[in-house]
Amino acid sequence: MDNERFLEGKVALITGAGSGFGQKMAITFASKGADLVLNDVNMEGLEETRDLVLKSNNSKILLIKADVSDSKQVDDMARQTFDTFDNVFLLVNNAGIDGGLYTALKAKEEVYDKVFGVNVKGPLNVTKAFFRRMKRQKQFEPVRGKIINIASTAGTQNGHNPMLGIYSASKAALIAFTRIWALELGSSNITVNSISPGVFLTPIYNNDPKLIRQFLDSRNVKLPIDKIGEAQWVADLALFLASSTADYITGQNLIIDGGLTLSVNKL
Numbered sequence: 001m002d003n004e005r006f007l008e009g010k011v012a013l014i015t016g017a018g019s020g021f022g023q024k025m026a027i028t029f030a031s032k033g034a035d036l037v038l039n040d041v042n043m044e045g046l047e048e049t050r051d052l053v054l055k056s057n058n059s060k061i062l063l064i065k066a067d068v069s070d071s072k073q074v075d076d077m078a079r080q081t082f083d084t085f086d087n088v089f090l091l092v093n094n095a096g097i098d099g100g101l102y103t104a105l106k107a108k109e110e111v112y113d114k115v116f117g118v119n120v121k122g123p124l125n126v127t128k129a130f131f132r133r134m135k136r137q138k139q140f141e142p143v144r145g146k147i148i149n150i151a152s153t154a155g156t157q158n159g160h161n162p163m164l165g166i167y168s169a170s171k172a173a174l175i176a177f178t179r180i181w182a183l184e185l186g187s188s189n190i191t192v193n194s195i196s197p198g199v200f201l202t203p204i205y206n207n208d209p210k211l212i213r214q215f216l217d218s219r220n221v222k223l224p225i226d227k228i229g230e231a232q233w234v235a236d237l238a239l240f241l242a243s244s245t246a247d248y249i250t251g252q253n254l255i256i257d258g259g260l261t262l263s264v265n266k267l
């Protein structure tokens, strides 16, 4: 079992860290001793996350405002990161947008460019900018680094999201990348997994449980575990993947959804 401070000396880079899951993961990793590189397009959100982390931890924190869909900004983020830190052990591709509600064939080009830009090209840009350095981190053997992609059940169970077709396709692509990168990076002892949350109370749903209930009711979905997800549960699953208990897990898409996907399968 890992000790209480098992992320001491390790740096976690989290994209989309100014809100929702990203914010919770920052606080959770810091509680185990991690230093942090926090990225978002929203600087105010990043400052809020930093202040929350520093309330109970003394982690070293670097805030970087950058758009993950822009490879130049991401390359610059890598430069800034390694000017400050000597490693990135955990790379969490969390930034994501839903792009609004449209049937896939009615979505405008600017919408699918934006959604695929942030949700697919973003993780690709970030992973490309960091994996070479991660490969060299022999000090952390047996695993030199871990990549966690935040996907979605929308990427595996497309039927319950008829108005989120572009988003669903983008998350399916991210799950495919998870498997492909796990194959490509396995021999360098880097693990790559994705987490696919179902429905969770975060700003993506305006932190409004009623909105989520309406969404589920409109699709006639009853959650087997009849609770709306809390962001902390996703952060805890990411922490499990970060721990040595998960060192032999790679290329997996871990679904955390209270049984949402089972319920959809029943329809």
Ligand SMILES: NC(=O)c1ccc[n+]([C@@H]2O[C@H](COP(=O)([O-])OP(=O)(O)OC[C@H]3O[C@@H](n4cnc5c(N)ncnc54)[C@H](O)[C@@H]3O)[C@@H](O)[C@H]2O)c1
Pocket: 015, 016, 017, 018, 019, 020, 021, 022, 039, 040, 041, 042, 045, 066, 067, 068, 069, 094, 095, 096, 097, 098, 118, 122, 150, 151, 152, 153, 196, 197, 198, 199, 200, 201, 202, 203, 204, 205
């Ligand atoms: N909340 C849910 O129920 C749910 C379910 C499944 C998957 N997800 C996924 O979880 C991830 C986090 O979502 P959340 O619910 O915490 O939402 P959120 O909106 O609270 O957080 C997303 C963060 O990403 C940032 N961001 C957006 N575009 C960016 C860009 N181009 N570059 C850098 N940062 C950018 C936003 O500013 C925001 O702070 C997303 O990938 C989302 O698709 C969420």
